[in-house]
Amino acid sequence: MRVEYINPFVESAFNVLKEVLQGEVKRGELYLKSTSIPVMGVAAIVGLAGDVEGRVLFDMDKPTALRVASVMNGEELKTMDELVKATITELANMITAQAVTKLHELGFKFDLTPPAIFTGENMEVSDQDVEALIVPMETAQGKLEINVAIRERG
Amino acid sequence: MKTKEDFPEINARRPDGLKPEGTPYRVLIVDDSMFVAKQLNQILSSEGYQVVATAGDGLEGYEKYKELFPNVDVVTMDITMPKMDGLTALQKIMEFDKNAKVIMISALGKQDLVKQALVAGAKNYIVKPLDRKKVLERFLSVVAK
Amino acid sequence: MTSQTSPMDAMILERPEERKERADKVDFKMVTFSLGGKEYGIDIMNVKEIARANRFTYVPNSAPFVRGVYNLRGDIISIIDLRIMFHLPVEKREEDALESLLILRVEDHVFGVIVDSIDKVVGVSRTSIQPPHPIFGDINVKYIQGIVENAGKLYIILDIAKIFSPKAEKEEHPSRYEPPSGASIPTEISAARTGTARPAAADAEMTAGFVKEGLFSFRHFAVTSVNETWFRARYKEWERLRAGTDLQLHEEADADAFLEGFLSPYSGTLWGADYMDAVASFLPDSDLRSFNVWNPGCGKGYETWSLACTLRRKYPQSRVKIWANDSDLLAISMAPNMVFDASAVPEPYRAFLVKGMNGWTFDQAVRDSIFFEFHDVLNSNSLPPVDLIVCRDMISFLAPEEQKRVLADFQDKLKGTGLLILGTHETAATGAWRPVGSGAVSAFAKA
Numbered sequence: 230m231r232v233e234y235i236n237p238f239v240e241s242a243f244n245v246l247k248e249v250l251q252g253e254v255k256r257g258e259l260y261l262k263s264t265s266i267p268v269m270g271v272a273a274i275v276g277l278a279g280d281v282e283g284r285v286l287f288d289m290d291k292p293t294a295l296r297v298a299s300v301m302n303g304e305e306l307k308t309m310d311e312l313v314k315a316t317i318t319e320l321a322n323m324i325t326a327q328a329v330t331k332l333h334e335l336g337f338k339f340d341l342t343p344p345a346i347f348t349g350e351n352m353e354v355s356d357q358d359v360e361a362l363i364v365p366m367e368t369a370q371g372k373l374e375i376n377v378a379i380r381e382r383g
Numbered sequence: 384m385k386t387k388e389d390f391p392e393i394n395a396r397r398p399d400g401l402k403p404e405g406t407p408y409r410v411l412i413v414d415d416s417m418f419v420a421k422q423l424n425q426i427l428s429s430e431g432y433q434v435v436a437t438a439g440d441g442l443e444g445y446e447k448y449k450e451l452f453p454n455v456d457v458v459t460m461d462i463t464m465p466k467m468d469g470l471t472a473l474q475k476i477m478e479f480d481k482n483a484k485v486i487m488i489s490a491l492g493k494q495d496l497v498k499q500a501l502v503a504g505a506k507n508y509i510v511k512p513l514d515r516k517k518v519l520e521r522f523l524s525v526v527a528k
Numbered sequence: 529m530t531s532q533t534s535p536m537d538a539m540i541l542e543r544p545e546e547r548k549e550r551a552d553k554v555d556f557k558m559v560t561f562s563l564g565g566k567e568y569g570i571d572i573m574n575v576k577e578i579a580r581a582n583r584f585t586y587v588p589n590s591a592p593f594v595r596g597v598y599n600l601r602g603d604i605i606s607i608i609d610l611r612i613m614f615h616l617p618v619e620k621r622e623e624d625a626l627e628s629l630l631i632l633r634v635e636d637h638v639f640g641v642i643v644d645s646i647d648k649v650v651g652v653s654r655t656s657i658q659p660p661h662p663i664f665g666d667i668n669v670k671y672i673q674g675i676v677e678n679a680g681k682l683y684i685i686l687d688i689a690k691i692f693s694p695k696a697e698k699e700e701h702p703s704r705y706e707p708p709s710g711a712s713i714p715t716e717i718s719a720a721r722t723g724t725a726r727p728a729a730a731d732a733e734m735t736a737g738f739v740k741e742g743l744f745s746f747r748h749f750a751v752t753s754v755n756e757t758w759f760r761a762r763y764k765e766w767e768r769l770r771a772g773t774d775l776q777l778h779e780e781a782d783a784d785a786f787l788e789g790f791l792s793p794y795s796g797t798l799w800g801a802d803y804m805d806a807v808a809s810f811l812p813d814s815d816l817r818s819f820n821v822w823n824p825g826c827g828k829g830y831e832t833w834s835l836a837c838t839l840r841r842k843y844p845q846s847r848v849k850i851w852a853n854d855s856d857l858l859a860i861s862m863a864p865n866m867v868f869d870a871s872a873v874p875e876p877y878r879a880f881l882v883k884g885m886n887g888w889t890f891d892q893a894v895r896d897s898i899f900f901e902f903h904d905v906l907n908s909n910s911l912p913p914v915d916l917i918v919c920r921d922m923i924s925f926l927a928p929e930e931q932k933r934v935l936a937d938f939q940d941k942l943k944g945t946g947l948l949i950l951g952t953h954e955t956a957a958t959g960a961w962r963p964v965g966s967g968a969v970s971a972f973a974k975a
Binding site: 230231232233235259261262263276278282284342359360362380381382 | 586589612855857861864900903904907908909910
Binding site for chain 2: 245249301302311312316318319323327329330341342
């Protein structure tokens, strides 16, 4: 992934998580992956278009998703209902949008597509021919992984 | 000795959401995310605004505005929505009512989108994540005109 | 017309009456259009209709040249941008500008193709169509059915079936790499193995084996056919250097000592003028509009900046694009914004530097030509076919199976006329590569 794209994603993830979760947020070591990626249980995907094409995938397990949604809504949520899903989707949207805004300031014109959320057991995400950058984030509510796969257009 | 309890009205501030005559401002929320709609609802209701309806996409938002007109004072409009996006819905509402007060809400900021929206007639713009103070400030500036 | 004249000469030599007679027999009609400044034509039998449209529904995760799909009176067809597919420059249009579309049918597959502008239907006689020669197009010659001249214009006829049929066909005779006339070519293959009949006692071989293992475990340096020659020579020296003491590598410092002298000249710094000139001498003379380069294992980026300047000097008119990768994030993240001390920079670079706040950096044109990427070369990539691969001292630091995979990937990604430059002591000794370098420039072309 182009070096210039990396920081905006890492910084936005950190900023938004810090703001909405109000707690300690730590970033893990970045690494690259190119195989079928097992998903922890809850995956929110936001598509990217414009000067590049690709997607950003937010990956976490169910208990983490429930805890994150609970904090963001200010009430304890125990089941994976529409509200929890909408909350996680919104989180994915906010992080990706902030990254896209930062990239816009650097001169890269990206656009977002509306996010989608997947929940299930034993899910796997397979991108053909695409290398993904993984940014692991540790929060008080659990571990999240941000998985970015981008390639230049043309 | 007289204390604050004896003068309950002295420092009480009138909630932002109430018009000078005491009735609440009516708000239409247009957003495809249940979470955002809920958050906005919470923030606005706590300040006295009355949320009269919520719509899940631009088309529904436009239809509801036409239905409720002229009993809507402010509309909040999300930008990315299925069926009809926020900008298109904004344009349609402005066509229908050139005095409509629409505030754009989006996760994307500082882009041509903001300029486009303001040019199309939006009165203000709020960037997510929603900060209670900011939301109330922007709302106040829009209804006060 | 004698049998010795070429078809082109024949066309010029024929008498006016003959030409008119030929021109009258129109048995091939084509729709002409322009693409990247040149005129092209497609057999009218393949053209269903012409349209102008702008609202294509974008399909994510499709190939870059697929602009999306379009609703053509009820049929959803894919829309392909030929300019992107052939890596031609695309003029920026505003968002809603109508694009010129040719709706084509190949077998029963219908799709749309975006071109710069559509001209008219031209009728010619089949006999006047000349076979293709690479000189006429920026596009791979296999996609060209032929060339024809009409009313003073030269049209390149595209073989649509070849472009859109499955990739099963092998390339028929791509043009090969020919070194420019000034380059020095070795008359014998100097990078070949010096022969296996070295009378070595069994346990000397074993020690060498242990040294190889040490190199791999401490520095991830794998001895294979890529660097075997260098290893053997170095091992002999090592025996002399460490005569009397233990030859084996016990710690990182030992491995580093052994590897001394392996790295190519100017590793970790800007190339000196001598090396720049040496590399430039092996680059083919070309006035191609664009020149694509892949630079895996670029490390901190010194090599990439050196390469960019070398190419700007050699090909001032071409659009040079360099994709530089490394899997070491720390190293490569500083590369795009590298700052230099004016005194530390060799003369040939000075023309490309501009003064910034923190020191001297490269000018915008040079910077725009490089894409630094955090990328693991073992993962797949989406690069277009490239004219040059510069990969110095990287393959040797991969495991043996990985080395093979990467070299195979280089074969795939390199154009037929392309050049591969490895580290000075590395060689791509397999049958698939032919050595064309000399001295410190270890260069290979496709066999």
